[in-house]
Each structure stands twice: as structure tokens, then as C-alpha cells.
Amino acid sequence: MQLGLYDIVNTPGVASDLSHIATPAKVEGYLPPDDGLKKTLTGAHVVVIPAGVPRKPGINAGIVKDLATGIATTAPKAFILVISNPVNSTVPIVAEVFKKHGVYDPKRLFGVTTLDVVRASTFVAEILKDLSLSKDIVVPVVGGHSGVTIVPLLSQSSHPLPASLSAEDHKTLVNRIQFGGDEVVKAKQGGGSATLSMAYAGAEFAAKVIRALKGEKGITAPSFVPLAADPAGGAELTKELEKELEFFSSTVELGAGGVVKIHPLGTITDAEKALVKAAIPELEGNISKGITYVAEAYKKAEEDGPARL
Numbered sequence: 001m002q003l004g005l006y007d008i009v010n011t012p013g014v015a016s017d018l019s020h021i022a023t024p025a026k027v028e029g030y031l032p033p034d035d036g037l038k039k040t041l042t043g044a045h046v047v048v049i050p051a052g053v054p055r056k057p058g059i060n061a062g063i064v065k066d067l068a069t070g071i072a073t074t075a076p077k078a079f080i081l082v083i084s085n086p087v088n089s090t091v092p093i094v095a096e097v098f099k100k101h102g103v104y105d106p107k108r109l110f111g112v113t114t115l116d117v118v119r120a121s122t123f124v125a126e127i128l129k130d131l132s133l134s135k136d137i138v139v140p141v142v143g144g145h146s147g148v149t150i151v152p153l154l155s156q157s158s159h160p161l162p163a164s165l166s167a168e169d170h171k172t173l174v175n176r177i178q179f180g181g182d183e184v185v186k187a188k189q190g191g192g193s194a195t196l197s198m199a200y201a202g203a204e205f206a207a208k209v210i211r212a213l214k215g216e217k218g219i220t221a222p223s224f225v226p227l228a229a230d231p232a233g234g235a236e237l238t239k240e241l242e243k244e245l246e247f248f249s250s251t252v253e254l255g256a257g258g259v260v261k262i263h264p265l266g267t268i269t270d271a272e273k274a275l276v277k278a279a280i281p282e283l284e285g286n287i288s289k290g291i292t293y294v295a296e297a298y299k300k301a302e303e304d305g306p307a308r309l
């Protein structure tokens, strides 16, 4: 299946659990054929985008732009969950395509960063010498989804780290969370990425979005989202970051219409402030790459004459 277009219509319409997600066969009918799809889907849909090639940002940019174009024209009201990397750029790509089609709703666009939290919880459980805790441990991870843009707020862990943990070990832990994806890619010797753990993390995030769409209150999840999705435009975050960013990953409250609120960072340590500061320029560059990619693709298509955008 190339495009995971999950038809969970029948509103109030949202399926009661993931087993109701459309099978590839059911989904197939919604894929835009070459001449464009006549029917436009309405209602609540969740589209998960996992398509891509690990560590090939240029190829993935094209894949995500094309899929976003298909969604914008066939399911413009869909809630879109982007897994394909680099998330820091692919999410802005979807936003730009939706803007071009005049159907952009920032509350419905999510970059999937759950795996960073899964890793942080697992590594903290390892340090606490009790892996069974990993499913209960919650560590907010903010910023973005690559290298130094991944900022674990270990001081806010639901299960505090031992006071005896040395500064060196703390640094090693942060580094392992930031570069966990690279660790897997290296271990697979270029043969893939963290495919299975991503499937777990993606399902966990999608299930939360679906529960929120069904009306369950108070659901929160980490996600890389447009700050415009927040009712206050992410003003609290912007103040903390001392920088205006269009996208940022933080804990997000979910509701029937998508993002209800983006949580600010809250109280963090000086070391965590330094990590956030280091993440910002990298994030800005990644976001701007995604935006520029779409602008240039549209410019080129205009120059080349009629094209399917």
C-alpha cells in the first residue's frame, strides 16, 4: 500500500479502534488515478504517511509532496500523520502543498515523534534497572525529530533519574536518545531504519488521534506540529524559545478537531535550555528546506507548463 488512507468516516464516524481501519483493498479505491480522482472525501479521515527511503531526504521530499497533493485533492479534511523523514522538513512540505490547494488546517497536521519518547522511556527504564517500567515512564521530548533537534526533558520524567547519575552518564543518555535512529541505521548497515519500532510508535500515536477524534477528552501526545495550530499561536512556546518558529515538537493536547493546545516547555534545567538553544538553528534550516522545496517545485512546474502538482 502506497498511501495509508484510513477511511474512518461514518461520523460521528470515527472507527472504534484500529481494527476498523480500512484494509489496503478498501483504501485502493481512494487512491488518485493518474487523471485525478473525481470524488472528494469529506468527514473524518486519518492518513498516515510512512512511505520513504531511510536517509534519502531528497527522494522523500518528492514522495511526500506527491502524497500530500493526492490527499489535498481527495481528502482535504484528513488528519495527516507524517512518519517519512526528515520529519522536520516533510511536515512543512505537507503544509505548503495544502496551502497551495487552499485547504490547509494546521490543527490537522502532525509529525510523528512518538518513537523519541519510546526510546527515552526505554533508556530511562534501563538506567532504573527495571525495563518493565518503560511503558509507564513518560519523558517529554521536544524540538524536532533528528539529531540535536531531539531534546529530551529528562528533568520532567515521570520517573526521576537517580540523583547519583553522573553528569557524564546523563550526557550519554541524552546523546543516545538524540541519535537512537542513527544507531539503528548503522546497525542495519544501510539496509533500513527502525521500521518495526516505528510501526509500534506510529500505531500508538494514530490510536491516540483516533480516540481524540471520537471525543475522548484530555488525550496528550508528543508531535511536531505547526505553531499556528495552537489557539494562541504557540505564544507561550515562542516566548520560552525567544524565537518564532513555524513548527515545533511538544506535548500536544488532542481533540475532535485535531490540536487543541500545544503545551509550553515549562520549567527546565539550564542544561536543557542549552539543548533547546542548540536545536533552534538546525530546526530553522530543516523547516526552511521543506518550504523552499515546495516553492521551487511549483516554480519549476509553472515554467515547464501544465503539470500535475
Ligand SMILES: NC(=O)C1=CN([C@@H]2O[C@H](COP(=O)(O)OP(=O)(O)OC[C@H]3O[C@@H](n4cnc5c(N)ncnc54)[C@H](O)[C@@H]3O)[C@@H](O)[C@H]2O)C=CC1
Binding pocket: 001, 002, 003, 050, 051, 052, 053, 054, 055, 060, 063, 082, 083, 084, 085, 086, 087, 112, 113, 114, 115, 116, 145, 192, 193, 194, 195, 198
Ligand atoms: N518518524 C519516525 O520516527 C521514523 C521515521 N522513519 C522514516 O520512515 C520512512 C520509511 O522507513 P522504513 O519503513 O524503515 O522503510 P522501508 O524501506 O521499510 O519502507 C518504506 C516503504 O515506502 C514505500 N515507498 C518507497 N517509495 C515510495 C513512493 N514513491 N511512494 C509510495 N511508497 C513508497 C516502499 O514501498 C516501502 O513499503 C523513512 O523515511 C524513515 O526515515 C523511520 C523510522 C522512524
Ligand SMILES: O=C([O-])CC(=O)C(=O)O
Binding pocket: 054, 055, 085, 115, 180, 181, 182, 184, 185, 193, 194
Ligand atoms: O533516523 C532514521 O532514519 C529513522 C528514524 O527517524 C528513527 O529511527 O527515529
